Amino acid sequence: MARVHVEGTLPGQGIYDQSLEALRDFPAARDLALAARITGDVRYADAAMRLIGAWIATYQVTFNPIDETGFAALMIAWDLIAADRRGGLEVGYGRMLQAFSRGYLDHPLKGQTATNNWNSHRVKLIVLAAFALGDPALIAEAHAAYVSQLRANIRADGSTVDFELRDAIHYVVYDLEPLSTAALAARQHGHDWLGDANHALTRALAWLEPYAAGRRTHQEFANTRIAFDRTRRDAGVKGFEGKFDPKKARTAMALAARLDSRFAETAQAMRTEAWQDAWLELLVPLQ
Numbered sequence: 001m002a003r004v005h006v007e008g009t010l011p012g013q014g015i016y017d018q019s020l021e022a023l024r025d026f027p028a029a030r031d032l033a034l035a036a037r038i039t040g041d042v043r044y045a046d047a048a049m050r051l052i053g054a055w056i057a058t059y060q061v062t063f064n065p066i067d068e069t070g071f072a073a074l075m076i077a078w079d080l081i082a083a084d085r086r087g088g089l090e091v092g093y094g095r096m097l098q099a100f101s102r103g104y105l106d107h108p109l110k111g112q113t114a115t116n117n118w119n120s121h122r123v124k125l126i127v128l129a130a131f132a133l134g135d136p137a138l139i140a141e142a143h144a145a146y147v148s149q150l151r152a153n154i155r156a157d158g159s160t161v162d163f164e165l166r167d168a169i170h171y172v173v174y175d176l177e178p179l180s181t182a183a184l185a186a187r188q189h190g191h192d193w194l195g196d197a198n199h200a201l202t203r204a205l206a207w208l209e210p211y212a213a214g215r216r217t218h219q220e221f222a223n224t225r226i227a228f229d230r231t232r233r234d235a236g237v238k239g240f241e242g243k244f245d246p247k248k249a250r251t252a253m254a255l256a257a258r259l260d261s262r263f264a265e266t267a268q269a270m271r272t273e274a275w276q277d278a279w280l281e282l283l284v285p286l287q
Contacts, residue, residue: 002058007066008228010235019067025051026073033080034279045085048077056092061099063107065121071100072181075128076279094133101129101138105145115152117162117174123149124178131189143193146182150197153179158207167223169211169244173252176204180255184284187259194259205256205263212249213266220244246270251277258284 004019011017029051036045052074062068078086078093086093104126113119123146130142153161153175162171179201186193194202210216221229221240233240239248250270254277257267264286271277 002060003062004059004067005062005064007064010232010237023070025055026070026077029077030073030080030279033077034282036082036085037080037282042085045081048081049085049087049089052078052093053087053089056089056096059096061096061103063104065104065125066118068100068125069121069178072124072128072178075132076283079132080279080283097129097133100125101133101135101142104129105138105141112161112165115149115161116165117153117160117171117178119149120153120175120178124182127182128185131185139189139191142182143186143191146179146186146193147196149179150200154197154200154204156203158203158205160204165225166221166229167225168220168229169208169218170220170239170248172204172208172211173249176201176208177252177255180205180252180259184255184258188284202260205252205260208249208252209256209263209266211244212246212253212270214246218244251280254280254286257286261287 001015001019001022003015004022005015006019006023009016029048032044032048032051036042036048055074075097104122109119109122123142126145127142130138155161155164160172160175162175163169165171183193183201211218220242221233224230229240239245247270253263253267253270256263258280267286
């Protein structure tokens, strides 16, 4: 698709359903690339590159990180594939990375998007693209954007702006997964960002951990200030009422454990299937 859009819409509205189907290409490309790395079978690499090539040729970046957060999986897929299987797509891929780094950095932030989960996903895309390009100036700007979001989004007690707004652990996870991904990408490139903004990310992950482990429970969205949360609840969208499901924090805890060993026990306990987060198991094995 030239454009995907899921933010702020319900199933059956606009291009929500088509977008959701199209977005399945990204984890599919990542998993095919993972299969190629594990087995050495070029068929998997070629299949992954067909998906990546189609998106490079078609997609126009919209600078909506909620819609585009899945492109992180496409970037991971590219990194997993050997250079000789990339089919001469480096120039097109580079243009896409420039849009996700320089383009996103230059795109203005407005209102709540400057501090809430929207910006956490924006920061993740900027960071991953900057490291993929290997541009020190872009990486420095990406780091500054990351630190700014830590300061704006995470409170002294480790809770987030989104928890205040949505009264939902779901949105704490939605904040911390992308920020943890950014921090882990930095570490993989020799940069330690975990202590930034007075260890804000560690505080936030520690705040989340009891809910992920099931030691604490929370009635989701009971006092949300966001009208669309109530709209989704009334429409019967799963997850917008009832207690928080700890399984939704599995990936957040898997990332957390790779940043700080204090989260390893919870992450291991939540690893119920061998295939879950297989790409993370391969690229960053849990120590």
